[in-house]
Amino acid sequence: MNPVSTDNMNSAMKTSSRRRAAIIGGGVIGGGWAARFLLNGWDVAVFDPDPEAERKVREVLANARRSLPALYDILLPAEGQLSFHAQLAECVSNAIWIQESVPERLDMKHRILAELQTYADDNAIIASSTSGFKASELNAQGANAIVAHPFNPVYLLPLVELVGDATLTTQAADILHSIGMFPLTVRKEIDAHIADRLLEAVWRESLWLVSDGIATTEEIDDAIRMGFGLRWAQMGLFETYRIAGGESGMRHFMEQFGPALEWPWTKLMDVPDFTPELVDLIVEQSDAQSGHLPIRDLERQRDDNLIGLLRALKKSGHGAGTVLNTHEKTLIPQNASDASAQPIGGSEGAISSPLVSLPVTFSCQIPNTWTDYNGHMNETHYVEAASRATDRFMELIGADAAYIASGKSFFTVESHVRYLDEARADETLTVRTQVLPTQGKKLHLFHHLSTDADKPVATVETLLLHMDLESRRSCPPESVVAERLATFATAQAQLMMPEGFGRAVGQKP
Known part of the structure; x- marks a missing residue:
């Protein structure tokens, strides 16, 4: 990586009031964060010692440029300035928001957060993309960070789980709202927060279904995308089940299906042994399912499908569509x-x-x-x-x-x-x-x-x-x-x- 690599930008578009975000780690999640901020008019600085980091971030950004603006019926703000830095201190200088997105290793996060605490401005929000660690674990060695856990692709999916100091998470929520995201503050810190715990339950049960020969990876994906996955996009879990209870609603559903919780329907308290044979089986089935397509092609397919779903929800005003409509209203004064x-x-x-x-x-x-x-x-x-x-x-x-x-x-x-x-x-x-x-x-x-x-x-x-x-x-x-x-x-x-x-x-x- 060059010491500093910066995108050209019309100097007339730069103002002293432009906000700056620093992204630490340029992988899939870090690149998604960079795109989300950049396309909402923020200057973005990226730090990642990986010599391929700039290429990876720019490829994610290319997908974001063709997808995020397509969600809106007005133009997004003028794109900010993107820069890549070899020095952490230089990257975070003057940043209002600092997003750590390094691998899920607590020792690495402790080291990076300690450095960020040293170099960051006093009023900067330091946030971690961790999908599993609690805020107290991140701050065990004196850091003052919050959890801001997003979902891939960060530039399209609005949800961000916030965990940590109440004042900081409130300030963070205001910023996230301004870039079209949906901050969800977790009431009590817990391993893996909320969404990933739900995903983990489905993941464990899916591993058993493959291991026991009940279904292939493709059949499990079909069961989700052809059925309850479509319902969840608009109503989530509890509202879906409320409808399943008919005119009597949730109470009837609970009375009818509550006893099933005691039946041996799932193996959620257990997980199959992660043997080489199971790994090979899942990899083989996954390759047969979609291995013929490059990852970037799969990402573009995913993004195009998400745009269609999100625009449909935007039109009806349900689910994530409400986030898009609210954000679009904040953009009208500067673009209309x-x-x-x-x-x-x-x-x-x-x-x-x-x-x-x-x-x-x-x-x-x-x-x-x-x-x-x-x-x-x-x-x-x-x-x-x-x-x-x-x-x-x-x-x-x-x-x-x-x-x-x-x-x-x-x-x-x-x-x-x-x-x-x-x-x-x-x-x-x-x-x-x-x-x-x-x-x-x-x-x-x-x-x-x-x-x-x-x-x-x-x-x-x-x-x-x-x-x-x-x-x-x-x-x-x-x-x-x-x-x-x-x-x-x-x-x-x-x-x-x-x-x-x-x-x-x-x-x-």
């Missing part, structure tokens, strides 16, 4: 455009008049789930992006959630899409909205969709009518909305009608 707008650039832009600005009403990194078998964005999602842009424009003129709750809104009457070029996953999609001449009950919008470097990829023309939600009839908008709409229309009056305006399907150019 206002009426002052942003300019259309490039000679190929759809705006005829130069030096004219339009509001950015929607912007996101295109998720892999928006692409089709041709590898580019499916037509459905061009309309979805335009719909989100319409929603944002409605907010800009005052037809927001509160206005809708009062009984008024705009309904889409007609839309027309023109596909100009391909848009692909990982590109940034930006929508700018032009108000077409309109009056009375009508709202006539023309959305310009472009990707990186302002390449036009589509236009969506939309006509809406203002509606009374109680009578379900059209009506003029309230004065505040009408006035704000008029302000937009006046500001854009100098624009020529956009190319493609009024087009019908099949109409010749």
